[in-house]
Amino acid sequence: MNSPQSSDVSSDAAAQKNRPRISLARWLLRLFLLGLIVFLVSLILRPRLYVTVRNAGPQQLQDLKLIVTGSETSLGDFPAGHERTGVVSAKSDSHLSVEFTDSAGKITLLEAGGYFGPGSTGEIRVEIENGQISSFEDGSRL
DSSP states (O other): OOOHHHHHHHHHHHHHHHSOOOOHHHHHHHHHHHHHHHHHHHHHHSOOEEEEEEEOSSSOEEEEEEEETTEEEEEEEEOTTOEEEEEEOOSSSEEEEEEEEOTTSOEEEEEEEEEEOTTOEEEEEEEEETTEEEEEEEEEEO
């Protein structure tokens, strides 16, 4: 005669056999998707420091670059009167430099200034006129 306990054990064993198992491939897919979501959220939420440059001069600035410690951001060619914004990300404490080529082909490197680090946010505004920085507004926050 079967005891009540033995029938419970056999029904649990049958339930275990009939329950679908999640395969290794499904676990890896779920892990990959979770990692992808975490990565995308970190990109969205990471600190950003925006730099807006305005060409207030009469001539085009070519191959304009924003340079900070450990990285540079290219903003391309700048017609006179135009403005563009780029995102910079310093690897350590830094200041902003702006490099461009003028219409005569001369490469110019300007030390714009500021003080910020890897976690800085906000916006810096730079105006360049006749090959020089005519205005600099540092709205960065450490």
